[in-house]
Amino acid sequence: MEFFRIKKDLPFMRHALTFNIISLITFVLAVFFLATRGLHLSVEFTGGTLVEVTYAEAPQLEPIRSALATSGYPDAQVQNFGSARDVLIRLPNRDDLDTTKVSERTMATLHAVGGAPELRRVEFVGPQVGKELASDGAMALLLVIFGIVVYLAMRFEWRFAVSAIIANLHDVVIILGFFAFFQWEFSLPVLAAVLAVLGYSVNESVVVFDRVRETFKKKRGLTTPAVLDHAITSTISRTVITHGSTQMMVLAMLLFGGETLHYFAMALTIGILFGIYSSVLVASPLVMWLGVSREQFMKPKKEKEEAVV
Amino acid sequence: MNRYPLWKNILIGLVLFLGLIYTLPNFYGEVPAVQVSSGKATLKLDASLNGTIEQALKDARIEHTGLFIDANSIRVRVASTDIQLRAKDAIEKRLNPDPRDPSYVVALNLLSASPSWLTAINALPMYLGLDLRGGVHFLLQVDMPGAITKRLDATAADLRTLMRDKNVRHAGITREGNNVLLRFRDAEQREAARKAISAGTADLQLADRDDAADDLKLVATLSQNAQKTIRDFAIKQNITTLHNRINELGVAEPVIQQQGADRIVVQLPGVQDVAKAKDILGRTATLEVRLVDETPGALEGALAGSVPLGTELYNERGGSPILVRNQVVLTGDRLTDAQPGFDGQTNEPAVHLTLDAAGSRIFRDVTRENVGKRMAILLIEKGKGEVVTAPVIRTEIGGGRVQISGRMTTQEASDVALLLRAGSLAAPMEIIEERTVGPSLGAENIAKGFHSTLWGFVAIAIFMSAYYMLFGLVSVIALAANLLLLVALLSLLQATLTLPGIAAMALTLGMAIDANVLINERIREELRNGVSPQAAIHAGYERAFDTILDSNITTLIAGIALLVFGSGPVRGFAVVHCLGILTSMFSAILISRMLVNIIYGRRRKLESLSIGQIWKPGN
Numbered sequence: 001m002e003f004f005r006i007k008k009d010l011p012f013m014r015h016a017l018t019f020n021i022i023s024l025i026t027f028v029l030a031v032f033f034l035a036t037r038g039l040h041l042s043v044e045f046t047g048g049t050l051v052e053v054t055y056a057e058a059p060q061l062e063p064i065r066s067a068l069a070t071s072g073y074p075d076a077q078v079q080n081f082g083s084a085r086d087v088l089i090r091l092p093n094r095d096d097l098d099t100t101k102v103s104e105r106t107m108a109t110l111h112a113v114g115g116a117p118e119l120r121r122v123e124f125v126g127p128q129v130g131k132e133l134a135s136d137g138a139m140a141l142l143l144v145i146f147g148i149v150v151y152l153a154m155r156f157e158w159r160f161a162v163s164a165i166i167a168n169l170h171d172v173v174i175i176l177g178f179f180a181f182f183q184w185e186f187s188l189p190v191l192a193a194v195l196a197v198l199g200y201s202v203n204e205s206v207v208v209f210d211r212v213r214e215t216f217k218k219k220r221g222l223t224t225p226a227v228l229d230h231a232i233t234s235t236i237s238r239t240v241i242t243h244g245s246t247q248m249m250v251l252a253m254l255l256f257g258g259e260t261l262h263y264f265a266m267a268l269t270i271g272i273l274f275g276i277y278s279s280v281l282v283a284s285p286l287v288m289w290l291g292v293s294r295e296q297f298m299k300p301k302k303e304k305e306e307a308v309v
Numbered sequence: 310m311n312r313y314p315l316w317k318n319i320l321i322g323l324v325l326f327l328g329l330i331y332t333l334p335n336f337y338g339e340v341p342a343v344q345v346s347s348g349k350a351t352l353k354l355d356a357s358l359n360g361t362i363e364q365a366l367k368d369a370r371i372e373h374t375g376l377f378i379d380a381n382s383i384r385v386r387v388a389s390t391d392i393q394l395r396a397k398d399a400i401e402k403r404l405n406p407d408p409r410d411p412s413y414v415v416a417l418n419l420l421s422a423s424p425s426w427l428t429a430i431n432a433l434p435m436y437l438g439l440d441l442r443g444g445v446h447f448l449l450q451v452d453m454p455g456a457i458t459k460r461l462d463a464t465a466a467d468l469r470t471l472m473r474d475k476n477v478r479h480a481g482i483t484r485e486g487n488n489v490l491l492r493f494r495d496a497e498q499r500e501a502a503r504k505a506i507s508a509g510t511a512d513l514q515l516a517d518r519d520d521a522a523d524d525l526k527l528v529a530t531l532s533q534n535a536q537k538t539i540r541d542f543a544i545k546q547n548i549t550t551l552h553n554r555i556n557e558l559g560v561a562e563p564v565i566q567q568q569g570a571d572r573i574v575v576q577l578p579g580v581q582d583v584a585k586a587k588d589i590l591g592r593t594a595t596l597e598v599r600l601v602d603e604t605p606g607a608l609e610g611a612l613a614g615s616v617p618l619g620t621e622l623y624n625e626r627g628g629s630p631i632l633v634r635n636q637v638v639l640t641g642d643r644l645t646d647a648q649p650g651f652d653g654q655t656n657e658p659a660v661h662l663t664l665d666a667a668g669s670r671i672f673r674d675v676t677r678e679n680v681g682k683r684m685a686i687l688l689i690e691k692g693k694g695e696v697v698t699a700p701v702i703r704t705e706i707g708g709g710r711v712q713i714s715g716r717m718t719t720q721e722a723s724d725v726a727l728l729l730r731a732g733s734l735a736a737p738m739e740i741i742e743e744r745t746v747g748p749s750l751g752a753e754n755i756a757k758g759f760h761s762t763l764w765g766f767v768a769i770a771i772f773m774s775a776y777y778m779l780f781g782l783v784s785v786i787a788l789a790a791n792l793l794l795l796v797a798l799l800s801l802l803q804a805t806l807t808l809p810g811i812a813a814m815a816l817t818l819g820m821a822i823d824a825n826v827l828i829n830e831r832i833r834e835e836l837r838n839g840v841s842p843q844a845a846i847h848a849g850y851e852r853a854f855d856t857i858l859d860s861n862i863t864t865l866i867a868g869i870a871l872l873v874f875g876s877g878p879v880r881g882f883a884v885v886h887c888l889g890i891l892t893s894m895f896s897a898i899l900i901s902r903m904l905v906n907i908i909y910g911r912r913r914k915l916e917s918l919s920i921g922q923i924w925k926p927g928n
Contacts, residue, residue: 002833002924044877052750103743104584120750122583126741129448133876140874147866155859189809192871192882196813199867200820203860207827210856238830241776242823245769249819252765253812258757261812268816 004237012232013225016285023282026274027170030177037180042187043123047130049091049102053110053117058084063113071109082259086120093127137191144195145169148202156209157296163286164205167278168198175270184263193267200246201275204239205283211235212287216297224293228284236280243276311846311910313903321903324895325790331797334423334434340374341393342420343400344561345413346382354383358404365403371396375425386420393417417579418561435800438807438881439744441758443751444578445586448742449547451571456543456736457487457536459642463665464513465489468506468529470666475505480524489513491527499525540570543736548573554589573738583745590740596641600675601683601699602632623687625696633685633696638675643668649719649726652712658722662711669709677705686713758811765815766792769822777829779919783904784825784897791821791896795889804888807881817889820864824897828853829920836923842915850902857898865890 012019043050061078064087068076073091081088091102103122110117125133145165152161175194179186211231215222222230250272253265313321345362347354359378362385366373373396375386385400387393397415404413421434439446465484468491472479479502480492493499503515506527512535518526531539548565551573555563564576580586602608602620611622611632625631646663664672676684685699700713746754769788773781795814799806832849840848868890871883909915 002922005924054749103745104587118747118749119745120747122743122745124740124743126450126739128450129742136874136876140870143870143873144867147870148863151862151866188875188878189812189882192809192813192875192879195867195871196816196864196882196886199864202863203820203823206859206863207856210859234834235830238826241830242826245772245822245826246816246819248768248772249761249765249815252763252768253761253815256757256760256764257812258753260754260808261757261761264809264812 003240006233006236009226009229009233010236012229012281013285013288016225016281016288019277019281020285023170023278026174026177030174030180033177033180034173037183039176039180039186040183042185043090043125043130044188045130045134045186047093047125047127049093049106049125050121050123051089051091051103051106051110051119052081052086052121053089053107054086054120055115055117056085057115059087059113059115059117061087064089064110067109067113068106071105073106076106087117133188137188140191140195141172141198144198148199152202152206152209156213157292159287159290159292159296160205160209163283163290164202164209164279166286167205167283168201168275170282171201171271171274171278172198174274175267178270179263179267184266187263189261189264190267193264194271197268197271197275201271201279204243204275204279207235207238208232208280208284209287212284212292213297216294220294224288228288232280232284239276239280243272247272311843311906313906313910317899318903321899324794325900328790328794328797330427330430331432331800332793334421334427334432335796335800337421337423337434339419339434340422341387341390342418343385343387343393343397344382344416344418345385345400345404346416346556347413354378354381358383361403362400365399366396368403369395369399371399377420377428384418384420414556414559416559416561431801433800433803435796435806436803437751437755438805438810439576439578439751440746440808440878441751441755441806442578443746443748444576445580445583446577446742446744447575447586447590447740448568449573449575449590449738450741451544451547451573452737452739453540453543453571456539457531458484459736460539461487461489461531463642463645463667464529464531467666470670471505471509472502475501477502477505487530489529491529493525493527494523496525499527502527544571544573547736547738551575551590572741579748583743587740590738596644597637597687597694598639598672599637599685599687600634600679601685602634603683608632621694623685623694623696625685625699631685631696631699633687638684639664639668639671643671647726649722658719660713660722660726662713664709664711666709669707672709672711673705673707676702680704754808755811758808758815762792762811762815762818766818769819773822773825777921779908780829780832780905781921783901783908784822784829786904787825787896787901788818788822790900791889791893792818794892794896795885798888798892799885802888804884805881806885807878809878809882810885813882813885814889817886817893821889821893821897823860824853824857824893825901827856828897828901832918832920833923836918836920837925842918843909845918846905846909850898854898857894861890861894 061080065076065078068074068078068089075092075094077090079088080086089106091106103124107117107119148168149161149165152164172194175197176186178184179190208231211234212227215227215230219227219230247269250265250268253261254269257265345354345358356378359376362383363376366385371387371392373385373387377384377386385396387396394417397417401415404415421428423432423434461484465482468489469482472482472491478494478498480494482489482491484490491499491502493502499517506513506515506529512532513529514532516528516530518528520526544567548567551565552563555565555575555577560577560580562578564574566574568574575590577586602617604617607617607620608630611617611620612630616622617632619635620632621635623631623633643664644662645665648661650659650661651657652659679702681702683699683701685696687694688697698713766788770785773784775781777784792814795817799810828849831853832845835845835848836842865887868883868887871879872887875883909918
């Protein structure tokens with residue numbers, strides 16, 4: 001089997017502008033949705049209490065809502081989670097409530113409503129923890145960006161580092177844009193997925209850049225766009241197969257992982273799809289426009305010092 | 310050129326063998342067990358306990374399938390959960406004859422069913438996180454400002470006493486924020502005060518503040534060192550207290566750890582009664598000193614049912630009832646330390662208490678007026694009191710150093726000291742994070758994580774074998790070896806495996822195949838360019854190596870950032886992710902190369918490779 005039967009290098013760079021404009025539009029849309037809709041942050045970031053219960057038979061949600069309202073939680077969100085038998089209740093933190101007793105009181109209320117609920121999971125996060133998690137997440141993101149830029153600059157050239165990080169950061173924004181648009185829940189595992197994908201799609205750029213460097217060294221007389229075209233064409237088979245394999249794994253998580261892994265796998269899926277696109281078709285033109293050339297990869301020959309008398 | 314030296318093959322084989330051994334325990338599952346651990350910090354487990362347990366089980370005609378002892382616990386493995394409950398009862402009855410004062414914690418637990426030779430080489434199954442096995446997780450914030458304020462209040466009281474003792478005239482001593490303010494009318498008195506304070510303690514830093522000519526102030530603040538000591542003490546003390554309290558819950562493997570400067574993590578696997586757990590964690594114990602009512606006949610009357618007004622009936626530790634007055638002489642707030650030791654004259658075991666200045670004064674007055682009478686020291690927990698000891702007052706006791714002795718063994722002395730020290734929290738705590746996972750959800754999470762990994766793996770295996778033929782199969786074997794090594798490493802390190810951790814395992818496998826795809830594509834490319842098969846294998850592995858290294862390092866950077874800044878679920882993800890990247894480098898490059906070498910390395914006249922179709926543009 002051979003999927004890719006390419007006779008000549010594909011002229012990716014001729015359409016460089018188009019790719020970047022598509023990319024820019026997606027990016028602007030993502031920013032727009034992030035700004036207007038915002039992220040639906042999970043209880044880990046906002047602080048609050050989350051109670052998941054399961055019933056033997058699908059319960060009516062309305063009586064649960066009204067019972068919670070009368071017992072002092074008018075702002076409780078009650079919804080089904082996964083199946084009709086599972087119910088998820090979210091309670092925001094409030095200053096006037098004894099936060100440590102929320103879960104017990106909620107369970108007591110649910111028992112009073114009837115239907116024999118079974119407690120599956122409780123998560124309570126105090127307000128100070130939520131803020132910390134958000135700032136830790138931001139710090140982790142900064143550290144990843146810094147680490148990758150420094151590594152790529154050392155290993156390749158600053159132009160590669162800058163292009164790779166721009167291309168892949170815009171992936172991150174696009175993933176966040178999806179989460180804002182669909183109002184999917186943004187939780188800690190999703191944050192982990194986003195950062196993992198950042199590291200993973202930089203991979204992609206690295207593989208292409210490796211080829212770029214090699215081609216520059218081996219083949220003389222090619223223009224920079226031609227070198228980039230050659231590098232992308234000769235790695236495209238690997239790109240698609242690798243990402244396809246990773247996506248198979250992620251798909252298995254999406255199908256069998258249940259609710260907890262659902263959004264984690266979702267973030268990875270978007271990240272992988274856009275990762276291919278941006279790390280190849282956005283990063284490479286950026287490198288070109290930043291002015292990469294053969295000379296940067298040739299080891300400077302030591303000039304003989306002539307003795308000055 | 311495609312042969313590994315023998316030592317390299319042996320080394321790789323050895324790593325795989327070790328990987329297999331350390332992965333093994335995960336396949337055996339778990340069997341019920343009863344775990345015995347010490348319920349008191351002062352009580353050590355010893356080998357003689359083994360015999361006691363053995364005998365208790367024999368008497369109850371319960372058969373066990375193994376008895377294991379380690380530093381902190383003794384575990385008895387039994388055949389079924391039925392026997393487990395009976396065994397627990399039998400052991401409990403034998404070890405804790407007095408259920409109100411248990412010396413040992415007897416808890417139900419699960420033990421790995423792996424054979425003992427595996428356990429002996431420390432091969433244990435992976436350590437599952439709470440989201441996989443069910444249980445409660447709490448994050449507690451210790452109120453450090455509260456602890457400092459409490460100390461400053463005590464300091465203010467101490468300073469008042471000091472000024473009086475040294476005959477320094479002051480115009481008031483108050484605590485304001487994080488300072489203690491001493492007011493003086495003239496500079497002479499202030500100077501005298503400064504000398505007295507500096508001579509007494511190094512914990513306070515003093516500064517002058519003149520608000521008016523006749524309103525001179527001395528501002529005392531706690532030095533950085535003193536504040537640090539208070540904080541360290543508070544957190545240590547709270548952890549000790551939590552240990553003692555959690556022992557009551559009978560949890561097999563509680564985790565109580567300091568996190569950061571002022572937080573404590575408490576994890577109680579298997580605990581479902583969250584309300585009780587919270588109740589016990591949040592309990593405040595106080596110490597009270599009261600006088601004993603020794604009116605003749607009063608105790609007998611109280612036992613008969615009519616407790617005299619103004620008194621209460623308690624049981625003294627060890628059994629005998631005692632009648633105690635309601636009026637509280639002193640509370641535990643005045644206690645600064647309690648240590649076990651010996652009486653200087655009689656050499657009897659004793660407990661030495663240290664009181665703060667105000668406490669010492671009260672104690673001196675009370676003991677002077679009550680020589681020859683008995684005094685009761687009570688520990689009040691959850692509104693229920695217990696008389697720890699009720700010694701006879703022999704003389705007036707001044708100076709704030711109190712000794713409790715009489716009718717005590719060394720063991721009891723250290724128990725009492727611990728109880729007095731640890732019975733109360735040094736600083737209040739607040740639950741700032743709680744996670745409860747029911748057991749059914751835990752089991753479901755394991756199943757979901759397992760199925761995701763399994764089906765993802767199967768899909769990749771089918772595709773790789775179909776696309777790259779024999780080389781695909783080699784990649785799949787390398788990937789399986791990667792999984793094996795990752796599980797072995799996680800088992801060996803006993804790192805906590807969580808659901809995000811399982812997700813990381815799946816994701817890492819999905820990413821790890823990249824290395825083999827890179828290699829296989831390179832080999833195909835070399836073949837396409839007309840290179841001989843042996844040279845193509847060699848060049849494919851050589852050239853792909855740089856790329857694999859680069860791409861794994863960028864992924865590892867992201868993993869490390871998550872490890873550094875992640876907490877909870879993210880950390881679980883990051884640990885597996887980072888380890889997985891390391892094992893994948895090993896398996897994708899070395900193991901797959903070894904296999905390819907074994908298959909093709911010896912053939913001199915190799916015509917073609919089984920790596921799928923090599924399409925050439927000219928065909």
